[in-house]
Amino acid sequence: MAVLWLFFPLATPIVAVKQYMWRLFEQHSCWHTGIMIKIPNAKMKQWLKIERIPGLLASVYIKATRMGIDNYYRPVAEEIVSNMNQGLILDLGTGPGYLPVEIVKKASDVNIIGVDLSRKLIKAARANAAKAGLEHQLTFEVGNSARLRFKDESFDMVISTGMLHSLKKPVAVFRETYRVLKNGGQAWFYDPAIIAPHGGKEWKASLTFHEKFFFKLFTGLKIHQPAKPLSLQKIRSIIEATDFKDYQIDDLKDEVRIKMKKVYIST
Numbered sequence: 181m182a183v184l185w186l187f188f189p190l191a192t193p194i195v196a197v198k199q200y201m202w203r204l205f206e207q208h209s210c211w212h213t214g215i216m217i218k219i220p221n222a223k224m225k226q227w228l229k230i231e232r233i234p235g236l237l238a239s240v241y242i243k244a245t246r247m248g249i250d251n252y253y254r255p256v257a258e259e260i261v262s263n264m265n266q267g268l269i270l271d272l273g274t275g276p277g278y279l280p281v282e283i284v285k286k287a288s289d290v291n292i293i294g295v296d297l298s299r300k301l302i303k304a305a306r307a308n309a310a311k312a313g314l315e316h317q318l319t320f321e322v323g324n325s326a327r328l329r330f331k332d333e334s335f336d337m338v339i340s341t342g343m344l345h346s347l348k349k350p351v352a353v354f355r356e357t358y359r360v361l362k363n364g365g366q367a368w369f370y371d372p373a374i375i376a377p378h379g380g381k382e383w384k385a386s387l388t389f390h391e392k393f394f395f396k397l398f399t400g401l402k403i404h405q406p407a408k409p410l411s412l413q414k415i416r417s418i419i420e421a422t423d424f425k426d427y428q429i430d431d432l433k434d435e436v437r438i439k440m441k442k443v444y445i446s447t
Contacts, residue, residue: 233275237398238300240391242276247382249278252373253341257282260339263366266290267336270360272325272353273343277305277318284317293335295323326352333362342373344438345410354422354440361442367424369438371409409436 233241245253257279260269266289271280274294284290296302305320323329325340326349338357347353357367387395410418412431415438419427427440 233298253279261286270335270338272340277308294320328356330360334360338367341370344371350418351421367440
């Protein structure tokens with residue numbers, strides 16, 4: 181009984197994962213006279229790619245990003261504020277909202293809208309804004325970066341950290357970024373965000389039993405995989421498929437930093 185009681189809280193999520201994998205199997209294979217024919221591996225990987233942080237891993241991600249406030253988000257916020265200290269910023273893949281919070285702490289004339297696919301992370305971002313007393317400058321909402329609800333030329337700047345590598349349609353996201361930017365506005369994409377120093381030992385030690393279990397489960401099933409930066413060639417091909425003409429790419433050791441500027445001549 182004790183063993184059953186221990187694993188009962190895990191039963192429903194485990195069943196959900198099994199059902200998810202079975203649906204994946206059914207949709208990406210077909211049977212003919214007893215022979216299973218698999219879809220090419222590249223297509224399968226693209227279909228499997230998950231853009232949002234799975235709900236079961238939300239708390240794991242929140243703990244990891246919280247540890248990156250001092251060594252990552254705060255320095256990035258300082259860099260952004262030095263470039264733009266007033267206006268409206270859009271943060272794509274905002275997560276728990278740590279970067280927007282750090283930005284508006286340093287710039288009282290900046291307002292930020294953060295967008296993320298994960299409802300749990302948006303809920304956490306709103307809570308973090310409230311805790312910091314910055315709700316009047318920060319708005320967080322669930323949304324898809326490839327299909328933004330905003331009007332053309334709504335933002336003075338668009339930022340994103342740690343999202344690019346996970347996108348299924350990066351060209352669509354960059355095109356939407358260009359559309360919602362004002363003329364002369366800049367878009368900064370930093371990816372992947374290196375937020376856990378020293379191999380993340382402190383972060384791993386902070387995880388509960390349930391968090392460790394699901395992290396290992398999703399990693400083992402390759403539903404969640406360690407972030408890796410895209411190649412420079414791939415990044416250039418994405419940018420060149422959009423209307424961005426003025427851009428620079430800085431290739432750091434474990435992170436790529438892309439800065440693009442919207443410039444067009446009206447007729």
